[in-house]
Structure formats: structure tokens, C-alpha cells
Amino acid sequence: MRALRITLVVLVVLSGLFIAADRIALSMAEDEAAKKVKEAQGVAGAESASVSIHGFPFLTQVASKELDDVDVELTGMTAAAGGQEVTVTRVDASLSDVTIGGNFDSATAKEATGEADVSYRDLNAIAPAGVQVAYAGEERAAKNQVKISAKIDVLGREVEVPSPIYSTVKVTEKNTLQLHAETIPGSSIPGAEREIRKNVDFSTTVAGFPDGLELDEAETTADGVTFSLKGKDVELTS
Known part of the structure; x- marks a missing residue:
């Protein structure tokens, strides 16, 4: 009986040591993974990055080079749109079935979902000259619309377009953001709607996300605008 108690005590101690070692290894791996994500192609401009690796035990996942679920958060990532640099305030991504490659220097997620935030200030940076994008209130936001004000050139003179103009925001194709006005004030004037839409309706491709991660929908x-993200075979490191 005494031998059994000793054996149980030893097993408990070893189990505790294993758990402690597992948690220490996990913390170190998360820190190192965050550094690599920041250095990855497309996200090198991020102000900060954090990685959370789920599942227990961690060490057995490392041994198999397969992680069940990983969460990545980036802040202040720089993207490109319309020839301009824009700041993506926040990117949250949930990754599943992550395969570690090589000498633990690369990783690929089979599937990914997430969100990315872009402020109105950065939307204005990629809007056509003279166009300003702003929040349109709860009722319009429920329709996924923003408020547009604009000044356009008419025969060499800058003319302010009558307001309000409400534009619907959506993602039309791979990483392409589109704003399209619901109606145009003064559209009864011949040629007015066409001329105004040339300025206030616009689309732009947003680039700079990790390979395989794409814009899905806009809200x-x-x-500002929150984009939902989705992806397959997402490259987490360069």
C-alpha cells in the first residue's frame, strides 16, 4: 500500500512537471510565433502582433507539427489601396488545422476566418479627390451605407455636390471594396448623375493581407468599416 502511495505521488509530481513544462513551452512558442507573424510578408508594418495557441497538451502538437486552433491579433497593420497606404486598425483571425513546416520556420492554416477594421480617416485617404466618407447614423448603417460629401470640377470650377448622398459599401470580388451611391441629388438634370457618379462611386483593391486571407463582406x-475575412491555405510566415 505504501508503495502504491509513493507511486501515485511520483506520478502526480511528474504530471505537474509536464504541465509546467508544457505551459512554459507554449508561452515561448506564442511569443516567437508573434515575432514571425509580424515579419511575415504583407504584415511587416504591423505595430503589434499576438498569437494564442489552443489545445492541450501543446508539446504533443509540436511533435506532430500540427496545431488544432490558433488565434492571431494584429494592430496597426499597413495595407495598400488605390495607390495609397492605409492603416488597418485591427485584424483578428482564427486559424484551424495549422501545419508547421520546415525547421519550424513556416506555418500554413488550412482555414481561417476573422475581422479587420478600417477607420473613416483611412477610407478618405483612398477616396477620389474631393470625396469625403463619414458615418451616416444607425439607420443607414443597418443598410450598410455611409454618408458621402463631394466637391467636383465643373468647367474648371469646384462645385459642392448637394447632400446628402448615401453610398452602399460592399466587397464585390477578391479584396475589392466598392462604394455605390443609392441616389444622386439633381439626377433629373441631363448628364448630372453621370458626372457626379464619376466622382462619388468608386472601387479599389485592398492588398497587404497574408497570402490566402481575403476580404469577404463589409459592415x-x-x-469605420469592419471587414469579415476568410481564407484557405493561409501563409502565416514568410
């Missing part, structure tokens, strides 16, 4: 908020 307007009081602070």
Missing part, C-alpha cells in the same frame, strides 16, 4: 460602424 459599416460608427468608427
